Amino acid sequence: MxxxxxxxxxxxxxxxxxxxxxxxxxxxxQPPARDIWVGYHRDLRRLRRLRAFVSTVSDHLGNATV
Incomplete structure (x- = not known):
């Protein structure tokens, strides 16, 4: 819209x-802050690809400006 x-x-x-x-x-x-949650099955928490993805997204969003 x-x-x-x-x-x-x-x-x-x-x-x-x-x-x-x-x-x-x-x-x-400033606009309101937002929390971002990433959900995944606990059996996948040691999966290297998932940890790399979460780290990359976290770094990217952590460095983003509003």
Whole structure:
């Protein structure tokens, strides 16, 4: 809906910059913080690929600016 000009969305910058038709608004205050959860089966917690993925996503989002 926001892309069609109806409303405002709070998106991470890395997401908003990839969506054509979305423009960034300068707000007088910081937008609300968000928690991100990654769920996976406990049997997979030692899987090297999963740990690499979680680490990469965590580093990328941790370094992203609002």
């Amino acid at each position: 926001c892309r069609q000009g109806v409303g405002i969305a709070v998106l991470p910058r890395v997401v908003g910059t990839q969506i054509p038709g979305i423009r960034r608004l300068d707000l007088p205050t």
